[in-house]
Amino acid sequence: MNKLAINGGEPVRKNKIYYGKQWIDDKDIQAVVDVLHSDFITCGPKISELEKVLCDYTEAKYAVAVSNGTAALHCACLAAGIGEGDEVITTPLTFAASANCALYCGARPVFADINPDTYNIDPDSIRSKITPKTKAVVAVDFTGQAVQNREIREICDEFGLVFIEDAAHAIGTKYDGKGVGSLADMTCFSFHPVKTITGGEGGAVTTNSKEYYDKLTLARTHGITHSDELMEDAPHEGPWYYEQISLGYNYRITDFQAALIVSQMSKLEIFKKRRQEIVQKYDEAFRDIPEIIVQKEIPESDTCRHLYIIKLDLDKLSCTRREFFDAMSAEGVQCQIHYVPVYWFPYYRRLGYEKGLCPNAEKVYESIMSIPLYPKMTDEDVNDVINAVRKTTDYYRKNS
DSSP states (O other), rough: OOOOHSSSSSOOOOSSBBOOOOOHHHHHHHHHHHHTTOSSSBBSHHHHHHHHHHHHHHHSSEEEESSHHHHHHHHHHHHOOOTTTTTEEESSSOHHHHHHHHHHTTEEEEEEOOTTTTTTHHHHHHHHHHTTEEEEEEEOOOOGGOOOOHHHHHHHHHTOOEEEETTTTTTTOOOOOOOOOSSSSSEEEEEOSSSSOOOSEEEEEEESHHHHHHHHHHHHHEEEOTTTTOOOSSSOTTOOOOOEEEEEOOOOOOOHHHHHHHHTTTTTTHHHHHHHHHHHHHHHHHTTTTTTTOOOOTEEOOOOOOOOOEEOOOGSSSOOOOHHHHHHHHHHHHOOOOOOGGGGHHHHHHHHOTTTSSSHHHHHHTEEEEEEETOOOOHHHHHHHHHHHHHHHHHBBTTO
């Protein structure tokens, strides 16, 4: 049993607070209901509306809405022409989809190490991993902080690589004043419930390239097109005619999901502001606790933070991370760990990957923990989380 549950008296909270939670209001619900009462519940006008909203917000020229963030990454890899024998560089400190998207195309993920302070992929490590087989870089905006876009763009231009930004965490983030979504060759978003905005599920790819846009739309819908511009056999028989011109997938999103995301997008700036307020409160609270290390940010990133991660200085604590994690849970604060390095998984080991590939990522993983962060948290919620961290740290502080 956890020590704090035995000796710590009453927990900080009796009702547990979780690390992430969606915010759905009556307007969101009505937006979905309106679509369910309409003539189209899929392949209808809400898809185009969502894509326009995403373009307007990110300042990208094109957007393609898809069924989820993983589908977005797969479509981006397909549009980039990634295939058998290619290599795709990405980070190990991410959800598995950031690497799996290369495997879906027959390519091999290559893992570059992270910056130990920002936890984002290190451009110098990217450069060191490039070979003649390298086709693309999938750079993840971990926790919502923008990657070093300028440096990665320069590397990709130098070596003729496709720059795919995995912005599943980063809707609302800006880099040097420009919206994430308009910077890389293709940028992938996720609308999973714990993300900043949600459609239940859902994803999107934004791009400034008409060529990539056309390939993305084909990848989303079975490789089938109704477009006179793209069809190969002309003239065709009539308005019912369509052609499959490539091998695609069924990655379509529904209109009621799109309607929910459009409604959520109208609150994105409110969500961002509240997330930034909570981050500031956490930063100030933990600044004077030497056992707690917070993630550093590059000055170029105006971050809409998806996750707030604390790193434990375990040399100064008389506990393991698991003991700290369980103690926080006993105090009514349910944390999470983001993420197990991808190449540690059994599937990747069977592909020949071994521990030790990315020392910085592995070391960071062993001591990080995500604490609650979502816009509907009250100030009381935030203070409870802070107090739980303080109480747990005080309890396990060495020589206390």
